Amino acid sequence: MKYNLTQISKPIQSELVQFNKLFKESLKSKVGIVDLITKYILKQKGKKVRPLLVLLSGNVAGGINERTYRGAILVELLHTATLVHDDVVDGAEKRRGLPSINAVWKNKVAVLMGDYLLSRGLLISIDGNDFDFLRVVTNTVKRMSEGELLQIKKTHKLDIDEETYFRIISDKTASLLSTCCEIGAMSTSSNPEEVKAMREFGENLGLAFQIRDDILDYVGTTKLIGKPLGADIKDKKITLPLIHALKTAPKKESGSILKSIKNGKNKKSISSILEFVNMYKGIEYADSFARKFAEEAKKNLVIFPDSESKKSLENLVDFVIERKN
Amino acid sequence: MKYNLTQISKPIQSELVQFNKLFKESLKSKVGIVDLITKYILKQKGKKVRPLLVLLSGNVAGGINERTYRGAILVELLHTATLVHDDVVDGAEKRRGLPSINAVWKNKVAVLMGDYLLSRGLLISIDGNDFDFLRVVTNTVKRMSEGELLQIKKTHKLDIDEETYFRIISDKTASLLSTCCEIGAMSTSSNPEEVKAMREFGENLGLAFQIRDDILDYVGTTKLIGKPLGADIKDKKITLPLIHALKTAPKKESGSILKSIKNGKNKKSISSILEFVNMYKGIEYADSFARKFAEEAKKNLVIFPDSESKKSLENLVDFVIERKN
Numbered sequence: 001m002k003y004n005l006t007q008i009s010k011p012i013q014s015e016l017v018q019f020n021k022l023f024k025e026s027l028k029s030k031v032g033i034v035d036l037i038t039k040y041i042l043k044q045k046g047k048k049v050r051p052l053l054v055l056l057s058g059n060v061a062g063g064i065n066e067r068t069y070r071g072a073i074l075v076e077l078l079h080t081a082t083l084v085h086d087d088v089v090d091g092a093e094k095r096r097g098l099p100s101i102n103a104v105w106k107n108k109v110a111v112l113m114g115d116y117l118l119s120r121g122l123l124i125s126i127d128g129n130d131f132d133f134l135r136v137v138t139n140t141v142k143r144m145s146e147g148e149l150l151q152i153k154k155t156h157k158l159d160i161d162e163e164t165y166f167r168i169i170s171d172k173t174a175s176l177l178s179t180c181c182e183i184g185a186m187s188t189s190s191n192p193e194e195v196k197a198m199r200e201f202g203e204n205l206g207l208a209f210q211i212r213d214d215i216l217d218y219v220g221t222t223k224l225i226g227k228p229l230g231a232d233i234k235d236k237k238i239t240l241p242l243i244h245a246l247k248t249a250p251k252k253e254s255g256s257i258l259k260s261i262k263n264g265k266n267k268k269s270i271s272s273i274l275e276f277v278n279m280y281k282g283i284e285y286a287d288s289f290a291r292k293f294a295e296e297a298k299k300n301l302v303i304f305p306d307s308e309s310k311k312s313l314e315n316l317v318d319f320v321i322e323r324k325n
Numbered sequence: 326m327k328y329n330l331t332q333i334s335k336p337i338q339s340e341l342v343q344f345n346k347l348f349k350e351s352l353k354s355k356v357g358i359v360d361l362i363t364k365y366i367l368k369q370k371g372k373k374v375r376p377l378l379v380l381l382s383g384n385v386a387g388g389i390n391e392r393t394y395r396g397a398i399l400v401e402l403l404h405t406a407t408l409v410h411d412d413v414v415d416g417a418e419k420r421r422g423l424p425s426i427n428a429v430w431k432n433k434v435a436v437l438m439g440d441y442l443l444s445r446g447l448l449i450s451i452d453g454n455d456f457d458f459l460r461v462v463t464n465t466v467k468r469m470s471e472g473e474l475l476q477i478k479k480t481h482k483l484d485i486d487e488e489t490y491f492r493i494i495s496d497k498t499a500s501l502l503s504t505c506c507e508i509g510a511m512s513t514s515s516n517p518e519e520v521k522a523m524r525e526f527g528e529n530l531g532l533a534f535q536i537r538d539d540i541l542d543y544v545g546t547t548k549l550i551g552k553p554l555g556a557d558i559k560d561k562k563i564t565l566p567l568i569h570a571l572k573t574a575p576k577k578e579s580g581s582i583l584k585s586i587k588n589g590k591n592k593k594s595i596s597s598i599l600e601f602v603n604m605y606k607g608i609e610y611a612d613s614f615a616r617k618f619a620e621e622a623k624k625n626l627v628i629f630p631d632s633e634s635k636k637s638l639e640n641l642v643d644f645v646i647e648r649k650n
Contacts, residue, residue, distance in 0.1 A: 111414050115443075
């Protein structure tokens with residue numbers, strides 16, 4: 001690995017400390033149980049990739065200010081709300097190495113906490129008069145839920161083509177990363193060209209990130225990615241490597257693979273699907289897309305003057321497509 | 326029953342038709358599955374009490390305009406989102422006579438649909454530049470989730486006094502009704518006195534409504550209220566009638582009742598608790614509070630000129646405390 005998140009965070013190390021302090025304050029509540037759960041959430045230390053994106057983008061487009069911090073808190077609260085709801089819908093027992101909120105306090109509390117965290121984030125923007133952030137973020141919440149709903153529908157029917165795949169990963173994953181970069185730029189620049197460039201940078205970065213994530217399901221090792229190889233296939237999630245193989249292979253062979261995804265949960269069928277994807281060059285195909293989006297992302301940054309923070313954003317692009325977990 | 330909702334809606338009958346049309350349009354989505362589910366939600370016809378409150382308040386404080394409609398759609402979308410999430414957390418199978426969203430499409434879809442509906446509502450306010458609505462509504466979402474979380478905590482411990490009870494029902498129920506009236510007034514009046522009066526009217530109406538609801542758990546009939554008598558007790562929800570009886574009765578007797586709530590799910594213990602509440606005048610006590618809040622609500626309206634819509638709001642107050650289901 002050429003880079004890691006600690007190196008990438010270097011140019012804004014002290015700003016991240018300040019962010020963590022403000023984020024902690026934003027989670028305080030006078031309602032005892034709410035305060036207890038938010039303290040627990042703070043113990044589940046996340047990687048804070050989204051605030052990192054807001055702060056770096058803010059720095060690149062101008063210089064970090066109060067509004068940049070509020071934007072970073074908004075996206076982290078929104079992301080946390082999403083994770084809490086996701087764990088309910090997936091019945092997940094763990095989150096970041098600790099038992100999930102739903103595992104400790106039950107589903108009811110987790111759904112309500114997600115709603116609480118979302119409204120908390122929105123209120124910070126409202127109190128700060130950041131209505132431009134609100135517009136962007138609320139549209140993102142809508143896109144994320146639409147994207148996930150579309151994925152559930154398509155997963156259920158095993159009916160997904162490249163166009164639908166790109167729409168889903170754009171709505172589900174890239175939209176929030178794009179919003180982070182857009183909000184960062186909006187906080188420090190009033191130049192619409194710069195805001196647009198940062199938004200597109202985030203979108204391209206997000207697409208590359210999700211495609212890499214989907215590739216890792218086929219080539220990662222259990223130890224590194226923390227979930228077994230082929231977990232998506234077991235969940236009947238059809239992603240780009242498989243979509244390409246299914247399109248490229250003879251119809252009869254694709255049909256039999258689809259059938260085995262529908263029925264099979266055994267190890268043998270998983271390994272035959274992995275082989276199938278390899279044979280029809282699904283990984284290479286997906287990888288070429290990830291690299292294309294990564295390249296586009298770097299191009300989006302050319303309008304900004306060189307700086308440590310800009311270099312970090314470029315390194316983040318490389319990190320995203322080269323990561324092994 | 327002196328009044329019903331149809332009579333109360335008379336002064337704004339044509340406006341409600343227009344609201345229904347706009348509400349239906351607001352639910353349209355380009356994502357097939359989202360559109361399918363929102364069409365299903367429209368079939369679960371609700372009573373539309375919240376839009377009714379927005380429209381009547383708007384009329385009383387001035388005259389219904391575009392903004393009043395947007396406010397009504399916002400609160401109905403928010404309320405619908407809450408119901409969809411509530412059904413997940415309660416594992417409810419039915420909603421308004423039809424299978425619930427979680428029963429038809431599973432929990433995952435229902436949680437995401439709730440998030441979608443909430444963001445849809447917020448976007449309508451953002452697109453309409455109704456930032457004053459956003460501030461009020463987002464704060465309400467926060468209060469509602471805090472109120473419910475507090476109730477869960479207290480229910481679990483069977484530890485609840487009058488002060489906590491009023492705090493819970495204010496956050497959980499009265500906050501949204503208060504917001505409806507406030508938004509209605511904000512849409513048609515720029516006089517802060519009028520907006521405040523309407524907000525307080527909604528709060529008092531909401532408190533009276535919830536206390537009446539809690540009384541009905543002790544005096545209603547299964548046939549009318551659609552759930553068995555004592556359902557709250559079974560859920561270990563301690564409400565005003567019981568709180569008063571527990572405070573008034575000798576300590577030993579209260580202790581034994583609390584013990585039977587903790588353990589008992591049998592019919593005998595339920596009926597002995599109902600008797601206990603009657604003996605220590607819990608119903609009368611709660612009813613006197615409901616009437617006090619109802620009276621306050623009517624007083625809040627005196628600053629407004631007489632009109633058909635104002636009469637309807639007054640009748641709604643009577644309806645709320647006299648209803649049998």
